[in-house]
Every structure is written in C-alpha cells, then in structure tokens.
Amino acid sequence: MLAAIAWKNVWRSKRRSGIMIAAIAAGLWGGVFAVGMFTGMYDAMVAAAIDRNLTHVQVHAPGFREERLIGLAIPNPDSVVAAIRSNRGVETVSPRTVIEAIAASPTSTQGVSLFGVDPGSERAATSVSRRMVAGSFFEGGERTPVVIGRKLAEKLGVKLRAKLVLSFQRPDGTIVYGAFRIAGLFDTEATTFDGRTVFVRRADLDPLVGELLIHEIAVRIASNDSLEAVAGALSSRFPALRVETWKDLAPELKITAESADITMGIFLGVILLALLFGITNTMLMSVLERTREFGVLIAIGMKRTRVFGMILTETLFLSLTGAVVGVACGSATVLWFGTRGIDLSFFAGGLSLYGISSFLYPVVHPVMYPTVAIMVVVAACASAVYPGVRAVRLRPATAIATFG
Amino acid sequence: MSLISLTNIVKIYNTTAVPVHAVSGVTLAVEWQEFTAIVGPSGSGKTTLLNIIGGLDSPTAGTVVVNGVDISTMSQDALINFRLHHIGFVFQAYNLIPVLTAAENVEFIMLLQGVERRKRERRTRELLEAVGLVDRAASRPSELSGGEQQRVAVARALASTPSFVLADEPTANLDTASAMALLELMEHLNHEHGMTFIFSTHDGRVIKRAHRVITLQDGMVTSDLPGEGVPS
Secondary structure (H helix, E strand, C coil): CHHHHHHHHHCCCHHHHHHHHHHHHHHHHHHHHHHHHHHHHHHHHHHHHHHHHHCCEEEECCCHHHHCCCCCCCCCHHHHHHHHHCCCCEEEEEEEEEEEEEEECCCCEEEEEEEEECHHHHHHHCCHHHCEEEECCCCCCCCCEEEEEHHHHHHHCCCCCCEEEEEEECCCCCEEEEEEEEEEEECCCCHHHHHHEEEEEHHHHHHHHCCCCCCEEEEEECCHHHHHHHHHHHHHHCCCCEEEEHHHHCHHHHHHHHHHHHHHHHHHHHHHHHHHHHHHHHHHHHHHHCHHHHHHHHHHCCCHHHHHHHHHHHHHHHHHHHHHHHHHHHHHHHHHHHHHCEECHHHHHHHHHCCCCCEECCCCCCCHHHHHHHHHHHHHHHHHHHHHHHHHCCCHHHHHCCCC | CCCEEEEEEEEEECCCCCCEEEEEEEEEEECCCCEEEEECCCCCCHHHHHHHHCCCCCCCEEEEEECCEECCCCCHHHHHHHHHHHEEEECCCCCCCCCCCHHHHHHHHHHHHCCCHHHHHHHHHHHHHHCCCHHHCCCCHHHCCHHHHHHHHHHHHHHCCCCEEEEECCCCCCCHHHHHHHHHHHHHHHHHHCCEEEEEECCHHHHHHCCEEEEEECCEEEEEEECCCCCC
16 A cells, blocks of 8 residues: 555656656666667677677687797697587688788788688688678689788778789798789778788698698687687687687777676766756655645654655656656667667768777667666665655654645 | 643743743643543644644653553654554644545555554444445545545544544634534544544634533643533
C-alpha cells in the first residue's frame, strides 16, 4: 500500500512530475544516444584495426616484434600454419613475410613495411582487398605486382601501373632490389597504415629473400568472444613462439576500448548529476506542499523511517519512469541509426587519423542497461535525502498547523 | 487510575522575542468513557493542551500520564509508536490523505499497525458502516462533503482501537446539519462503545452535548464543570 500511495503521490502534480520525467527522459535519451555514438566509434575503431591488418591473433618468433629483423622468422612455418588452421575456433590464417624496406619511385623514396602474402589467404583474413580504389588486390595478370596505399602513392608521386623499386637487407646482410609494378591502390580509414604499407606476393618475394621466411601468422577467429581461449590454446601448443591477441598487439586499442566504458559512465554520471538537482527540487517542492499531510502522518503514528521510505519510493518512481522512457527512446534511436549509419564524412579527415570510418554505426552494449539502472537508483536515492530529511524533521503539531 | 493525568503542565514558546506562555500550570485528570469539551476563546491554549495530551508536543514542565505511561519524557520515536496504538486524532481540517479513498484512509492506520489484510478490510467496513459511509468507501476525500470527510476522519481515528480520541475543533468547518450529525456519531460511539472523547471547541452546539466542560483562559483552567450532555 505504501508503494501504491507513493505512486499516486507522484501523479498529484501531473505537470510538475511530467516535466521532471520528461527532463530525465530527455537527458538519458541524449546520454544513451551519445554513449551509442562513442561506443560505435570505439567498436568500429577496434573492428577496423582487426579487419585492416591486425586480425585477432598473431604468432611471431620471440623478439621479432621488437627488433623487426628479417632473420627472426618462425621455424617450420608450414607445420605451424597447418596446426593453427586445425585449431577449433580459427576461421582463416594468413602467413606473412614482414620486412622493413625502402620503396623508391623515380621522384621519391619512403620507408615502408613490406608484407609478402598469399593473396587468397590475406583476402580472407583482412579487409584491404575490399578497400581498393584503383586496380585490384593481385587479381590481374601483372608480373611482380605490388599493392600500396593511396597515401603512399601520393608520397612517392606514383600512380597505378607505375614501377616501384623495393630494397631491403637479406638475412645474409646483402641489400637486394626488386622492381615491381603497382597493381592496386587501397584506401582504408587509417592514414598511417595507408602511408607505409606495401603488399607483394610471397611467390615474388621469396626469390629476392633467398629463402622461405614467415615472420608473422595472422589468425582470424570466428568470434571475438573466444579470443582468449584460442590464444591460450595456441600458446600452449607453441610455447617457443609468441602468440598475442590484438589487445597485446595494439594496447592503445585495448585501453581505448576499456576506457570507453569508464568515459561513458562518467558522461552519464554528469548527466544524472545535473538531473539530481532537478529531482531534488521537485521532491522538495512536493514535500513542502505536503507539510501538513506529513505532520498528520507522523501524528497518527507513521514512523519517520517510513515517511522517509515513502519519499524515497516516490523519488525512485519518478526517476525510474523517466529513465525507462529515456533509455527506451535512446535505445530505439541507437537501433535506428545502428542499422542505417550516420554519415560523418564532413569529419573524415580527422577521423581517419584515428583509424575511424566516416560512417558511424551507433551501438549500445547490454552492460550499459544495468549500469544506467544502478546510476539512476543512486541518483534518485541521493535526490531523496534532503527532501526526506526535511519531512522527517517536521514536528507534527507545527506541521498540522501549517496552511496548505 | 485515570485515563489521562496532567500535573502542573506548563508550555512556553520561545519562538518570538517575548516568550509566550501557552499553558500555565494546568492540572487535571480525564477518566475513561468521558465526553469532555475543552473550551475557551482563541489563544486560550486549547489546541496546545490537546497537542500535549496527544503527545504531539512536549510540555516545558509538568508530567503527562496516559493510560499509566508518562509520555512527557518519551523520545519522539517512542511517542509515534504510542500514538499509533493509544490515541485517535480528529483534526479541524479533516486532514485525510487526498490520494487515498475513504476506505483506504481508514485502513491506512491499521496498515501502520501491521494488522493483517483480511482483518483490516473487515474492520474498515465495520467502521465505515458505523459512520454511515459504507457506500462512499471508494470515494476520494475531494469527492466527499466536509461532513463526510470528518466522519471518515472519525472512522480513521477509531481504526487503531485507541484508548481515547482527541478532536481539535471537529465541527469548526462544518455546517449545522453536518456538525450535529458528527456530534451524534461521537455521542453514539461514546454511549455504545465507551469510547472516550476529548475535544476542543468554542462551538456552543458542541459544548451543550459535552458531559464535562473544562474552560481555559490564558493557558489556565478557569472552570471544570459537568456539561449538559447525558453521561454514558
């Protein structure tokens, strides 16, 4: 019955409660949508990095990632690749030769990361082949084709079908030069990647290197949920190799993804903090208007803790009603834009520096709902304290004598 | 042992520059089943005295013993509990809970007492029958006349099965017909059920029906006489 009374009390002043509920709903609507935007941005950034080149898991010889030395290759790479492919949860595997090289055009030179890949495997493992803006990802019949980023092509002053000379140090210390023809230009959302990445076929690279060297095995798994399980299984199977997930390979992404939740929590917290004052004001007005009534309730024997509980319940009802409406509207908006996307091409230049696509798909993680619920309850409880204390401190004889 | 025993009650308000002596040395006793009126002009201390008897206000000096319990030294929380189980209140402005129906208003106090639901509902119906409002059980206070609201207030006061009912100017806001009906109801409850009523009033119609009339002036009892009403 006390809950029923509290609910009825919320609707005594329909206009005032309605305005407060609308304010809470609007605040949370905006908050949830903003969280959806940021979460979508962070998720897209992680997904884009995984799709672009990182993949979920990478296997290297110890020390390779730090030294980038051509001699630090994976021993018996074919058997390792075959073993990884047979692992449960593994979708595709792309073995890569990775060499720090110099790309030279007739007008310029640039330091690049040279990837010798099997085009079929790389196509399945990453999204570069789908980001071609000119030519193709080794689908033409060119001899010694090379695929580079459009940004790198601009730096080198070359176009499709232009000649490019790649030079690097072989394991024996000698410098080797190879002439390649640009068969494709890609353009991803990451300008840094586009500005220093070069792909060639391993079949063309191996003769230049002089031996079969695999430095990196990129592993794409079926679901990010099984990331740790797959990485753990591979680590156990290849204790002499370094098996790392994308979180280890790109710790800045991991930190970004993790800090996103904290940032969003703070963001929602600030919104609720602002609403807290509004809720407190509404409840305080409600209590002051009902001074005589609270006096009567205390007079006839309602304990002060129950009076406080009633005000707390009213505040919770008021806040939760607004929260349900706001979160529902926010979620619906996120869902709507989540399927259609938001075109941010106006900011494409800035976003690409962070590897973020200019088309954003907002998303809300399920964990946000209990987080918002807890935050609303905490904010409501905090809002109820002052009005509640005012009510329980009333002296019944004085309160009953109040006009109202 | 008297139901209520006041000994040398003093109440001084210090809320203004000059202390106000609302009650000055009142000593009196009220017995079970009395139908007592406390009368006097405005500012004579009637309401203050009722508040002190009802534990809504504490005396500056003196002792208040109700049903053998000294309530003048009780903590506020203990007083709330005491009022819930021992005292029924009827206020001048009815003071029903506006969002509750007549029945819910009556039932509410039993809810506070922890009475189980079926018993609450049965007693609510009995009380509304007693005050002649069973057909208005589902009406909210705003849908009831002043007289009807005050009858609901009486039913609410009786719902806790109190030792006595304090009524502060219960007829002040009522027309003559409603006032007489309310008085008859209170008299009936006094006669038939032995319920003790103590009410403040300066309504001559009420004073005539009282069995005992205590007159206050400037916070002091100036007379304590049998009334014209018929004692139970």
